[in-house]
Structure formats: structure tokens, C-alpha cells
């Protein structure tokens with residue numbers, strides 16, 4: 067422990083690793099066949115609820131990632147988690163659902179650059195090729211045995227890896243080790 | 256390692272899943288009236304076949320959903336994956 071988020075950065079050849087600033091994350095459960103539920107989520111996020119496995123929706127206010135047939139993660143970089151959860155709860159007050167602010171439980175690492183797929187492939191059995199895992203795709207899986215949520219958020223590509231805060235150091239140590247072969251020429255030895 | 260096709264997420268490594276034992280073991284309707292022997296029969300006794308087995312799996316590290324699988328316990332071949340709550344899948348009769 068000890069080092070703050072701004073220190074968690076690694077720049078290698080066609081590869082950037084870094085920790086993202088704290089992000090509002092709210093886990094949402096509800097019935098996707100209930101039109102009033104889908105409509106209420108839309109009024110808060112201005113986004114359609116992604117109904118297909120592995121899909122996400124992104125907008126200016128928030129993004130929504132599919133976690134399961136009745137579970138989503140609503141994220142925002144522009145609102146506090148407590149505010150986001152409060153607006154969802156208000157809009158969903160009359161609807162059977164669950165809204166839980168989970169932002170404090172997780173952190174997000176970004177893995178970007180044309181070597182990003184090669185780094186993640188060392189510890190993740192998902193096929194992250196763009197044909198199988200296109201822009202906007204997300205999946206919960208294991209990365210080096212750690213439960214993660216992987217989201218292709220940028221076409222560069224940039225993969226965002228959500229991981230439990232308790233695994234923050236472990237995940238960073240693994241990413242740094244997996245990235246070491248892409249270190250700048252000077253420390254190739 | 257098995258590759259198991261989650262009904263929602265598609266084929267994933269076995270390490271993402273948890274095993275839930277034999278499928279379609281229903282709680283007896285008259286559970287409070289059962290004799291100890293009948294209760295033990297429900298609680299502990301399973302068919303444990305050598306061959307095709309209907310069993311429950313959960314996608315713990317994915318969508319966290321429970322579903323059913325027909326697997327051959329000797330060859331590890333998976334014949335079918337189907338939703339929890341649906342009727343027992345027909346067991347395939349061709350040899351493994």
C-alpha cells in the first residue's frame with residue numbers, strides 16, 4: 067500500500083497501464099421485461115438498457131454495462147456514486163429492483179495500446195480479438211485468477227479492468243509483470 | 256479443463272464456474288411430515304451415475320446465473336446446456 071493512484075502508471079512500447087480516477091459505480095438489478103423499469107433507467111441515464119450479454123451503452127451522463135440477464139453496472143465519471151444511486155432510487159421508487167452503490171469496493175485499471183491484448187492474454191482466457199470482443203463489449207471473467215470485469219471502452223484499444231479494491235495491489239503487480247517485456251528499450255535487460 | 260457454454264455468456268473455462276450437484280432434486284411438498292429416512296433420502300441420496308448426468312452449474316465469475324448441464328461423468332463430454340427451471344433434458348442415447 068502507500069502509493070496513491072497517480073503513481074500507478076506504466077508507459078511501455080505501444081502500451082500504457084494506469085489506474086483510473088475513482089469512478090461512481092452503482093449495481094442495478096431489475097426485470098428487463100418490465101417496461102417501466104427500462105424507462106425509469108433511461109430517464110436517469112439517458113441510455114437504453116443493454117439487454118444482450120456483453121453489451122454496454124455509453125453517454126455523456128453515464129455508461130451501463132451488462133453483468134447478467136437482470137444485473138447491470140451503471141458508471142459515471144461526472145456524478146458522485148451517492149448522487150447517481152439516489153437519482154436511480156428516486157426514479158425506481160415504485161418498481162421492484164435493487165440499487166447498490168458499489169464504487170468504493172472496486173478500482174479500475176486501464177490497459178491501452180496495440181500491445182494491450184497481448185498483455186491481457188497472458189492471464190485471461192477470453193478471446194479479446196476485435197472480431198469476438200468489439201468496441202463497447204464487456205465481460206466478467208478471471209484475469210490471473212482475479213475476478214474482473216473487462217470493458218473495451220476505447221478503440222485504440224483501451225481495456226478497462228474493474229477489480230475488487232482488495233485485489234488492487236495484486237492486480238497491479240500482475241499487470242506490471244505481464245507488461246515488463248514491453249518496457250522502454252533502456253530497461254530491456 | 257472443461258469448457259462450459261453458459262447460456263448467457265457463451266463458452267468459458269471451468270474455473271469460472273461452480274458445481275451444484277445433481278439437477279432436478281425437488282424439495283418434497285410435505286417436507287414437514289417426512290420421516291427421518293425419507294428426509295435423508297431427499298437430502299443426501301443422489302443417482303451418481305457412471306455416464307450421462309443432469310447437473311447444476313453456476314457461472315460464479317461471470318453472470319452468476321445457475322443453469323443445468325448434461326455431462327458424461329466418464330468422458331467429460333457435455334451434451335446439453337439448458338435453463339434452470341426447465342424440465343429435465345432428454346439424455347442422448349448415442350454412445351459417447
Ligand SMILES: [Zn+2]
Nearest residue numbers: 261264314318
Ligand atoms: Zn454466464
